[in-house]
Amino acid sequence: MATRISHLLNQALPTLRYEPTSKRVRASLGGQPVLDTTHAVLIWEPRRTVPIYAVPETDVLADLAESRAEAMRAPDEAMVLTPDDAFALHTSDGTALDVQVPGHALEAAAFRLADPDLPGMVLLDFRAFDWLEEDQPIHAHPRDPFCRIDIIPSSRAVRVELEGMVLAESAHPVVLFETLLPPRYYLRSAEVRWDVLVATETSSMCPYKGTANYWAPASGGRNVAWSYAKPLPESAAIAGLVAFYHERTDLLVDGHRLGRPDSPFR
Template sequence: MGLSWQQGPLSAGAIGHFLTPEPLPERLLFAERLRRRMRVRFADTWVADSENVILLHEPGRYPVAYFPREDIDRQALVPTGRVTHHKDLGDTAWYTVHVGERTTERAAWEFTDLPGHAAELRGRVAFAWRAMDAFHEEDERILGHAADPYHRIDVRDTSRTLDVRLGDTVIARSENPVVLYESGFAPRWYVPRADIDESRLHPVEGQTFCPYKGLCDYYDIGEARRAAWTYPDAYREVERISGMVSFEADKVEVHLDGTRLLPEPGQNVISHGVDRGLDANEAKAR
C-alpha cells in the first residue's frame, strides 16, 4: 500500500519497474516534507507539534514521521544510552518518553551518524507509533500508521456481471457491483446485499482494522473460512462500500463477465500493528 508498502514502487514486491538503463539499488529510501501539521500525544500532553515533519518511506514499512527537535517537548525525551545500527542510515540513539508519572522505554529514536545524502533527517526524532497515545493531523486522530500521501482509493460503479459460487451453489449474482481500486492491490469487487443469498453467509468472531476504510467483519461460506468480508460502517471517504460484501477469489469462485478471477501474488494484507489502546468504538468514531 502506498509508496513503499505491499506492492508499491519502492517495496520489495513492486508490481511495476523503473524504466532506467541500469538496475536501481535493491533498497531505495525516500524522504519528503509532509506539508501537514502533525502532533503526538502522550500522557494527556502534546509532546510534539510541528508543521515541518519529514516523512520517511522505507521498503517494507509504513511511512514514519520525523519531527525537528525544536518542535518537541525536550523534557519528554530521556536518553537511554542504547544505540543500534540502521543498515542505510547509521547509528540510532533511543529515548525513553517521560511525562509526569508515565514512562515508556524505547519509545523514540534519532539517527546520529547519518550519511551525507540523508542529512535532512539530522536533528529529527521519530516516535514509536504504538508507544504513543495518539498521532493527529491538525485536530483529527490518524489511526494505524502515518497517512501515506501516495495511498489512494477510488470506488467506481460498473454494469459488469459478477457471479460468486461455492461448488454448485450460487452465493451472489450482481449486475451492479462496485469496484474498489486501492494502491498496491488488485481491484476488489463489492456486491450489494440484495444480490446475495445471505443465508450462505455465516458471521465469524473477530474484526480487522484498515486505516483507510475502517473496521471489517468476516463471514464463513460453508467450509470456506473467512471467504467474504464487509465494512459495515466504512469511513466517509469510501462510504459507498458500507454494508456491501466482497469475496476472496482463492476461497470461492468469483466470475466477472464469465471469466473467473484468480488471486494475484502478494495481495494478502500484511498486518503492521495497531495503535496502543485502540478499541472498536474509537475506530468507529474516526
Template sequence: MTPPFTKPHIEDRGRRVRVLFNGKFIVDTNEAKLVWENPYYPVYYFAKSDLDSPLLRESEKLQGAQVYDLVSSDRVVKGAVTEFTGSNDLAGLLKVAFSAADAWFEEDERIFVHPKDPYKRVDVLQSSRHVRVEIDGVEVASTNRPRFLFETSLRRRTYMPLTDVRLDLLRPSETTTACPYKGVANYYDVVLPNGKVHKDVVWYYRAPLVECIQITGMAAFYDEKVDVWVDGEKQT
C-alpha cells in the same frame, strides 16, 4: 520524483502535525517530514527539538540509532521513540511509534493507522458486471451490483451487497483491521455446508471514512483465497 521510491525517501509535509500522549501534545510542529521506510506507506519523522527531552528515557542503543522509552508522569511506553544517529539522510531525526500515542492530528483532523500517502488514490466505482464467488466449489456470492474499489498500487477489491451473499454461511469473526483511507473493518468466517471453516475471508466496513462511504455495509472477499469470476471469466 514519484513512487516507487528508493528508500528512505524524505519529503517535507507542509502541515501542522500534533501528537497527543497522556493528555497533552508532546509534538506540535509545522516541520514534520514524511518518510517512506518501505514502498507501501509513509511515516512521520521529527526534529529532536520537537519532543521535550524529559519525555525521553534511554532504552537501547542500536547501530545508527538510539531507542527511547516515552515517559509522561507515571505512564511509560517502552521503545516508543527512535532517534537516528548515523550518517545517512535520517541522521538527527526521530520517529514516534504511531501506536504509542493516544491520537495524531494533521491540522485539526485526526488521522489513523499511519499518515496518508499523497501519491495514493482510492476510487469506488459502481458496476453492473456479474461477479460470482466460490469456495471449494460452493457458490457463496453472486451479484450484478458490485462496487469496485481501486487503490493505487494494490489489486482491485470487489464489494457487494450482503443480500447477494450466502448469509447462512457467514459467521461473525472477532478480527478487526484498520485502514487510514477506509476505516475499521470487521470480518466474517465462511462455514461451508460440510463444516469446513475458512477464517476471515470476508470483511466489511460498518462506518467507512467519507472517501469510501459507498462501500458501507458491503461485503468483500479475499480474492486470493477464493475463486472469482467476473462476467464469466475466472480471475487469477
C-alpha cells in the same frame, strides 16, 4: 524505453524513503503533549508498505532517553512489512528511544534514525499515541500522498467462490480501486451467502475507509470477507457493502476466472 510507474514504486520498497509534509502534526499520550511540529516527514522504512511520521527531535515535547531495549531487526524472510507488524521491527539503522511524559513511560516507542539525509529526525510509534493533522484526528497510519482510492459503480458480473462453493454473486458491484492493490469488488449484503460465513473478532482501521469487520468460512480458516458499517465520509459509497479477499478466494468477473494476485494479504 517506457517505465511503468508501479514498477518504480515497487523497486523503491527495499530503500528508506521519505517525503516532507506541510501539515501541522501533533501527538499526545494520556492527554499529555508528545510533539508539535510543522516540519514532519513521512517515512517508509525499507520493506514497509505504509508511512509513519518522523519529526525533528527538537519538536518532541516528551522526554526521550536511549532505551535499554535493543532495536529489533525485521527478519530477512519478511519481504514486506504491513501496519500489522510491530513498530519495533526496524529495517533501517538507528537507536531505540523510550518516551516519557508525566504519568506515562513507553519503552522503545521512538527511534532516532541514523541516516545522514535525515539528521535529527525521530520516528514515533503511530499506535502508541493520539495524532492530529492540523485539528483532525488520524488513525491507523498517516495517509500516503502517493495513494489514491476511486469507488465506482459497475455492471460487471462478479462471483466469489471458495473450493467450488459460491460465497457471493452480483451483477451490480461497486469497485474500489486503490493504488498498488488489486481492485476490490464490494457486493450488497443480500448478495452474500451468510449461511457459509461466520463473523470473527477481527477488526482493522484504514485511514481512507474507516473501521472494518471480518468474516471467515464457517468451515474454518482465515478471514475472507470484510465490510465497513460506518466508513469515513469520503468512502461512504461502500457503507454496509461486503468485499472478499481475491488473494484467498476465487474471483470470476464476467465469467472469467482471475488468478490470485500477489499482495501483502495473500
